[in-house]
Amino acid sequence: MTDSRRRSPVEVEIVPPAACSIDLRLEILGALPFFATLSPEAVAAANERFREQGFVAGETITYSGESAAFLYVVASGQVKLLHHTHAGKDVLLDVLTPGEFFGNLSAQENAVYTETAVAQTGVCVLAVATQAFRAILEQHPAAALAVLDLTNSRLQATQERVRQLSAYPVEQRIAATLLRLAEKLGEEQEMGLLIQTPLSREDLAQMTGTTPESTSRVMSQMQKEGLITSGRQWVAITDQPALAALAEDGLA
Amino acid sequence: MTDSRRRSPVEVEIVPPAACSIDLRLEILGALPFFATLSPEAVAAANERFREQGFVAGETITYSGESAAFLYVVASGQVKLLHHTHAGKDVLLDVLTPGEFFGNLSAQENAVYTETAVAQTGVCVLAVATQAFRAILEQHPAAALAVLDLTNSRLQATQERVRQLSAYPVEQRIAATLLRLAEKLGEEQEMGLLIQTPLSREDLAQMTGTTPESTSRVMSQMQKEGLITSGRQWVAITDQPALAALAEDGLA
DNA sequence: CGCTACGTTGATCGCACTCAAGTATAGTGG
DNA sequence: CCACTATACTTGAGTGCGATCAACGTAGCG
Numbered sequence: 001m002t003d004s005r006r007r008s009p010v011e012v013e014i015v016p017p018a019a020c021s022i023d024l025r026l027e028i029l030g031a032l033p034f035f036a037t038l039s040p041e042a043v044a045a046a047n048e049r050f051r052e053q054g055f056v057a058g059e060t061i062t063y064s065g066e067s068a069a070f071l072y073v074v075a076s077g078q079v080k081l082l083h084h085t086h087a088g089k090d091v092l093l094d095v096l097t098p099g100e101f102f103g104n105l106s107a108q109e110n111a112v113y114t115e116t117a118v119a120q121t122g123v124c125v126l127a128v129a130t131q132a133f134r135a136i137l138e139q140h141p142a143a144a145l146a147v148l149d150l151t152n153s154r155l156q157a158t159q160e161r162v163r164q165l166s167a168y169p170v171e172q173r174i175a176a177t178l179l180r181l182a183e184k185l186g187e188e189q190e191m192g193l194l195i196q197t198p199l200s201r202e203d204l205a206q207m208t209g210t211t212p213e214s215t216s217r218v219m220s221q222m223q224k225e226g227l228i229t230s231g232r233q234w235v236a237i238t239d240q241p242a243l244a245a246l247a248e249d250g251l252a
Numbered sequence: 253m254t255d256s257r258r259r260s261p262v263e264v265e266i267v268p269p270a271a272c273s274i275d276l277r278l279e280i281l282g283a284l285p286f287f288a289t290l291s292p293e294a295v296a297a298a299n300e301r302f303r304e305q306g307f308v309a310g311e312t313i314t315y316s317g318e319s320a321a322f323l324y325v326v327a328s329g330q331v332k333l334l335h336h337t338h339a340g341k342d343v344l345l346d347v348l349t350p351g352e353f354f355g356n357l358s359a360q361e362n363a364v365y366t367e368t369a370v371a372q373t374g375v376c377v378l379a380v381a382t383q384a385f386r387a388i389l390e391q392h393p394a395a396a397l398a399v400l401d402l403t404n405s406r407l408q409a410t411q412e413r414v415r416q417l418s419a420y421p422v423e424q425r426i427a428a429t430l431l432r433l434a435e436k437l438g439e440e441q442e443m444g445l446l447i448q449t450p451l452s453r454e455d456l457a458q459m460t461g462t463t464p465e466s467t468s469r470v471m472s473q474m475q476k477e478g479l480i481t482s483g484r485q486w487v488a489i490t491d492q493p494a495l496a497a498l499a500e501d502g503l504a
Numbered sequence: 505c506g507c508t509a510c511g512t513t514g515a516t517c518g519c520a521c522t523c524a525a526g527t528a529t530a531g532t533g534g
Numbered sequence: 535c536c537a538c539t540a541t542a543c544t545t546g547a548g549t550g551c552g553a554t555c556a557a558c559g560t561a562g563c564g
Contacts, residue, residue: 008530083411086500089419093411105404107397114408134397144396145359145386151403152357156366158410159335159345165417166461167341170520201543209418214520216544232529232542248338260561422552453511466552468512484510484561 009194010234025052025126028075032099034146042140049132055119068104068113070127077123078185078197081115082206092206094154095120095197097184104130105151120197165209168250171218173208175247178228182237191229192238200233222246261446262486277304277378280327284351286398294392301384307371320356320365322379329375330437330449333367334458344458346406347372347449349436356382357403372449417461420502423470425460427499430480434489443481444490452485474498 029035029050030043038046052075055061061072064084072079074096081093081102093115096102104111107130137144157180164173178195186193201212201219208215219235222228227243229236237243245251281287281302282295290298304327307313313324316336324331326348333345333354345367348354356363359382389396409432416425430447438445453464453471460467471487474480479495481488489495497503 083415085415085419087419087502091415091418093414106401114411137397137400138393141390141393141396144393144400145389148389148396148400148403149358151400151407155403155407155410158407158414159366161414162345162410162417162461163335163337163343165414166343166458167337167339200541206418209414211521212543213522213545216542217520220544250339452509463553464511465513465554468510469552472512 008231008234009189009191009236010196010198024075025050028073028098028126032073034143034150037142037146038140046136049136050126050128053125053127055123055125057119057121059119061117061119061123061125062103062113062115064113064116066113068111069129071101071103071105071130071133072117072125072127073101074098075124075126078120079123079125080118080120080203082118083115090206091209092203093158095181095185101150103127105133105147106130107134170208170210170214171221172247172250173210174204174215174218175222175227175243177204177207178235178237179240179244179247182240186237189236192236193240194236195234198233199235204235260483260486261441261443261488262448262450276327277302280325280350280378284325286395286402289394289398290392298388301388302378302380305377305379307375307377309371309373311371313369313371313375313377314355314365314367316365316368318365320363321381321383323353323355323357323382323385324369325353325378325380326350327376327378330372331375331377332370332372332455334370335367342458343461344455345410347433347437353402355379357385357399358382359386422460422462422466423473424499424502425462426456426467426470427474427479427495429456429459430487430489431492431495431499434492438489441488444488445492446486446488450485451487456487 026043026047029047030038030040035043035046050073053061055077061079062068062070076098079096079100079102081096083091083093085091102115102117104113111130137147164176168176181195181197181199182193185196187196188194201215204219205212205215219228219230222243223230225242227237227239227246229238278295278299281299282290282292287295287298302325305313307329313331314320314322328350331348331352331354333348335343335345337343354367354369356365363382389399416428420428433447433449433451434445437448439448440446453467456471457464457467471480471482474495475482477494479489479491479498481490
């Protein structure tokens with residue numbers, strides 16, 4: 001329709017499973033936020049307990065409800081976490097970037113995965129048995145506290161989302177969601193702050209608790225007002241302050 | 253209107269702040285889920301770092317946004333956690349019972365409380381400086397893992413709530429909320445499974461992301477169908493299986 | 505016994521969902 | 535390189551769930 005809808009500026013990472021391998025493992029593990037305090041030897045020891053796995057875009061890594069014995073750490077690429085509902089309406093919980101983890105963390109016996117994890121791009125993950133991971137944390141209390149902090153901040157983010165869903169209309173929720181994604185996946189470009197991941201209207205709808213149609217309407221309006229630029233599977237924020245004002249106060 | 257609306261069967265605990273004291277502290281701390289693995293000496297040592305505080309019903313314990321240096325453990329009574337929103341619509345996050353904690357857990361410097369905590373009944377809480385608590389966890393990795401598990405299961409509960417808000421209509425959300433509360437605060441009585449806490453239509457509305465009026469309509473309907481019995485500030489579940497079916501499948 | 509806050513019920517309105525038709529984009533194969 | 539197809543996106547019209555506004559009952563408390 002307009003010149004703003006050029007080709008998708010999102011670079012879809014092509015990470016062949018082969019590239020997901022041995023060389024980078026120590027580097028990745030050592031750089032993990034929760035292993036930052038470990039000595040090189042401890043990292044090397046922990047490394048023994050992890051094994052790498054590659055997935056191409058679209059592949060499912062864990063199915064919610066399945067028996068859960070592993071914890072996964074994203075090494076490269078992006079992973080989408082989602083819930084299925086009875087009504088067929090999926091809910092997208094989060095998009096994880098390298099260094100974040102998912103899977104089962106709890107010690108209880110018959111644990112199942114509480115969410116489905118899907119490779120959003122080609123990804124490499126490091127898997128570790130839950131028990132082994134807990135053993136590592138038990139030996140390295142600082143790491144345990146770091147994991148606790150991460151879980152705690154995820155809890156707060158999720159509570160913020162409950163607040164949004166409970167009290168704010170669709171427009172504000174979408175504005176807030178775009179800002180949150182930009183914070184995590186944003187990349188400065190001439191066109192604005194591009195959200196570096198393939199992101200459909202349906203994905204956004206599933207993140208904000210609405211429908212693709214409503215999402216489209218709201219985003220068309222935002223585009224008219226010069227807040228964003230978007231196309232098929234991509235969004236860029238062109239006026240971040242105004243979008244933030246919209247998210248908080250509902251002022252257009 | 254009907255005979256089902258007799259006097260409130262909820263016993264409002266009268267816990268005078270004076271009763272919130274020294275004798276019970278060791279007992280309470282030792283029984284905490286996350287201190288269960290500690291030796292008696294370790295519990296005694298930890299005890300030194302806590303101090304007790306009493307609040308009468310309605311008093312605010314922490315204000316969201318305030319500078320946060322403490323973590324609180326509920327010793328007796330109930331504490332309501334809530335968020336304020338710009339629009340004045342409050343969101344009720346949870347009702348805590350003895351053994352649960354709230355306040356600040358993170359180490360970051362300029363931390364603020366992310367939620368407001370209000371005494372729902374008379375309560376006694378044990379307060380500990382965040383730093384001191386973290387030091388205890390660092391010395392007792394098993395306790396750190398236990399706290400991690402608690403936080404993790406709260407995260408999962410909150411994610412479930414996001415799913416509910418995103419995908420289900422008001423009636424099902426209220427059904428699910430009542431069941432969740434009953435699981436935590438339920439008490440068998442002749443009239444049914446009574447939710448042992450003062451619980452207004454507005455409280456329920458704030459938990460389910462709706463209005464007191466809608467809550468009232470839905471609950472009237474449930475009462476007609478024999479699923480619940482309720483009155484001013486109290487609710488009892490009379491047909492749990494049917495209510496569960498309603499929550500999950502939307503079938504009345 | 506009257507006051508206050510909670511709860512119920514009714515009428516109306518509007519946001520967002522649904523259903524549906526049409527348009528643009530990106531990848532595919534000739 | 536270009537037609538072709540699949541999929542994403544847009545836009546419109548109609549509907550309905552739940553919010554809002556308002557009035558009236560009712561329980562509990564002083």
